[in-house]
Amino acid sequence: MKALVLSGGAGTRLRPITHTSAKQLVPVANKPVLFYGLEAIADAGITEVGVIVGDTEGEIREAVGDGSRFGLDVTYLRQDAPLGLAHAVLIAREFLGDDDFVMYLGDNFIVGGITTLVDGFREDRPDAQILLTKVPNPTSFGVAELDVNGMVVALEEKPAEPKSDLALVGVYLFTAAIHEAVRSITPSWRGELEITHAIQWLIDQSHDVRSTTISGYWKDTGNVTDMLEVNRSVLETIEACCEGTVDEHTEIIGRVRIEKGAQITGSRIVGPAIIGASTVISDSYIGPSTSVSEGCRIQDCEVEYSIVLRGASLAGVRRVEASLIGRDVEVTPAPRNPSAHRLVLGDHSKVQISS
Missing domain, CATH: 2.160.10.10 (Hexapeptide repeat proteins)
Structure with missing residues (x-):
C-alpha cells in the first residue's frame, strides 16, 4: 500500500503567512502540520509516499527531504496548477501503479492517526473508503448523503443546500478502481477535477464505496482560527x-x-x-x-x-x-506623541486594534 500526500495549493485562507511559506509547513506546537500526517502514515506501516507539490515545491523538499527521518521513501510529483484532488490522482498514476493507496491532505490534522482505518481497509478492500465527520458549516466542505443503512448514496462538493451535516475528512483510501473514475469525470464549475465527483462515479457504477464516521478530533488547518485550535489541542498532550x-x-x-x-x-x-x-x-x-x-x-x-x-x-x-x-x-508600541498606529502590512492581512 502506498500514500499520496497533497502539499500543493496556495493557502489563500492563511494569507499573508502563506505568501512566503507553504501552508502545510505552518507549525503546530512547533512542528509543521505536514509532519503529523507523514508520521501517521509511517505509523500505519506505509513506507512509499508520493508528495504532490506546486509553487512551494522547494520549501516542501527542504523540509521533508527524502523522507528517511520519518521512515519513509518519498517521491515528489509536480502539479503545475491546483486543478483538484482527482487531478492529483491522475498525475500520480505512474507512481501509484495498481497498488491500493491512502490519499492524505497535507494540511489536515487527525488526532489518533489513521492506523485503525488503514488496517480495516487492508482487510476488507472496498473500492473506496471515505472518512466523515459532523460539522456545523457543511457548505464549506464536500458533503456525503447516506441511506438508512448508512451506505453512501451521493456526494456533493461545497453544496449551497447540503443534504446532511457529514463532511468529508481529508483522508481517502482507494484501490486501483479510482484511476478509471478520475479519467471519466470532467472539471467542475471551479475548473477542478473533484475527488467527490470521482467517488460519485464509483457509486454510480456500483462499486463498493464505504464510509466511516469519526467522532474524534479533526481539523482542516486552512485558516487561523482552526490553526490556533489545533495548536491548543496538541499542547494539551x-x-x-x-x-x-x-x-x-x-x-x-x-x-x-x-x-x-x-x-x-x-x-x-x-x-x-x-x-x-x-x-x-x-x-x-x-x-x-x-x-x-x-x-x-x-x-x-x-x-x-x-x-x-x-x-x-x-x-x-x-x-x-x-x-x-x-x-x-x-x-512594538506606537510612539505616544503623536498618538497614532503605524502599520506595515502585507496583502490580505487582518488587524484588530484595541483603542
Whole structure:
C-alpha cells in the first residue's frame, strides 16, 4: 500500500503567512502540520509516499527531504496548477501503479492517526473508503448523503443546500478502481477535477464505496482560527521539560516545554505552552495554549492562545492573544506623541486594534 500526500495549493485562507511559506509547513506546537500526517502514515506501516507539490515545491523538499527521518521513501510529483484532488490522482498514476493507496491532505490534522482505518481497509478492500465527520458549516466542505443503512448514496462538493451535516475528512483510501473514475469525470464549475465527483462515479457504477464516521478530533488547518485550535489541542498532550535556562525570578506553572538554548528571565509561563530553541523571554507573561518557535525575542509582553513563528520579536506590547505571528515579524508600541498606529502590512492581512 502506498500514500499520496497533497502539499500543493496556495493557502489563500492563511494569507499573508502563506505568501512566503507553504501552508502545510505552518507549525503546530512547533512542528509543521505536514509532519503529523507523514508520521501517521509511517505509523500505519506505509513506507512509499508520493508528495504532490506546486509553487512551494522547494520549501516542501527542504523540509521533508527524502523522507528517511520519518521512515519513509518519498517521491515528489509536480502539479503545475491546483486543478483538484482527482487531478492529483491522475498525475500520480505512474507512481501509484495498481497498488491500493491512502490519499492524505497535507494540511489536515487527525488526532489518533489513521492506523485503525488503514488496517480495516487492508482487510476488507472496498473500492473506496471515505472518512466523515459532523460539522456545523457543511457548505464549506464536500458533503456525503447516506441511506438508512448508512451506505453512501451521493456526494456533493461545497453544496449551497447540503443534504446532511457529514463532511468529508481529508483522508481517502482507494484501490486501483479510482484511476478509471478520475479519467471519466470532467472539471467542475471551479475548473477542478473533484475527488467527490470521482467517488460519485464509483457509486454510480456500483462499486463498493464505504464510509466511516469519526467522532474524534479533526481539523482542516486552512485558516487561523482552526490553526490556533489545533495548536491548543496538541499542547494539551505535551510533557513538561526544560532544556533551556530559567532564572529564579521566573515562575513556571503547569506543563511547559522549554527547548534547548531558550533563556527565560523575570517572567511567568503558564502551560500548556512550548518555548522554542534559542528564544529569549524577559519580563513577560506567556499564557496557556501558546507556541513560541525558535529564535524569538519577547520582552515586556503578555502573549496567550497564540502561535509565534521563527525569529519574531515582540517588545513592550500590552497583550497579544488569539494571534498568529509570522516569521521575523517585529511588534512594538506606537510612539505616544503623536498618538497614532503605524502599520506595515502585507496583502490580505487582518488587524484588530484595541483603542
